[in-house]
Amino acid sequence: MKSVVISLGGSIISGDRLDIGFMKRFSNMMEQSRAFGKVGIVVGGGRLARNYISDLRETGTNDIILDEIGINATRMNALAMTTFFKNCNLKIPTTINDAAELSSNYRFTIMGGTEAGHTTDTVAALLAERLGAKVLINATSVDGVYTDDPRTDKNAKKIGNMTYDEAIALSLKKSIGAGPNVFMDLTSLHIAKRSGIRIFVIDGRKLEDYASIVEHDTCTGTVIL
Template identity: 40%
Template sequence: MFIVMSLGGSILAGDLDAARFKTYAETITKIAEKHKLLLVVGGGVYARRYIEAARDIGADEVTGDFIGIDVTRINAKLLISALGKSAYPEVPTNYNEAAVAAESGKIVVMGGVLPGQTTDAVSAALSEYLGADLFLIPTSVDGIYSADPNVDKNAVKFKTMTSADLVKMSGETSLKAGSKSPIDPIACKLIERGGIRTIVLDGRNPENIFKIIEAEEKGPQKECDGTIITP
């Protein structure tokens, strides 16, 4: 399979723990033994801190976006370093560079691309552009819920949903971490447009990612530990 993964900065680089990068690298390398992989890494808490500092200084939002993109690319470079020779050595900075890198047979790791686009949106666009078989979104929650599961004890987890339902939900929520949908509206619309099979899962333990992919090798699952989004 060709797998595109949007790996949130909060679960990979939340505390800049080198051991965490190494643990993810081990799992990613194991997955890459059977599958073609392209990862888009988020900025996490450090990107948000830099962006907030930029706002306090008086920078406009586009400048803040560029600063956030720079942080995502630093995180990507750290993961490339942890992956070693298994990884494509450079961080692609646009979709065409990512397409060229994907032909190398190496694990490709990149960050953000354009202001106004989250790394989820970049990942969704790449999934469509490069014809990925599977789009994975490991997050700090174990799927998509009817409400914030950290606040509402009655929140119901969706085992499956259609991309049309996802788009509808994305218009009804702020999309903050742990809210109804952990995916931003642009990414949701790209998932719907591209007809991309997508799974949102708990990525705090990288072994969860491996198990999901291992199950998908036998054919598309009807249910899993996360939320499956179907066309």
């Protein structure tokens, strides 16, 4: 069994309403699989966060406050996710160290964001580093890393394998300009590189990919190592 950290994109579970069906399927798959050891799950804010942030940004609200609102949205989604797990924490940790301490008591440790300026991908990378997990699954609404946004560019091509440096260069390129669409932020990629954490970027709704990653080190998305 392997220790794994999952960055679970908020867009997967939080649309106009919570996707309760997916949350049930996801938790059942995770709990029933014998491939997973200790698992950390960092949940994103999804539409709940985006709606608040976009509306308040128009009023000139301070970015630190917007970050705090986003963090609270991630924690709400994380708390909602705990409803569907049997062996997990019931109180959402607010720091990496708190999460690491909880992991000694639970098979599944579920959390949201921690502090302003840190994305949930960065939190997931830090949690993986703290727990000594060498696998980070970035479960998104896109089935891997593409040369461009496949939702707007029909010529965008999926990249099967990347080095850390290639991923960092692409993330940097996508971070420039208005409304960047970045598959992972630079900080999370640098953390993974320094600790040798393998990253698997997948469509988080494809449940079969999770076990394939842990059992065979393969997925239908993108591998970064």
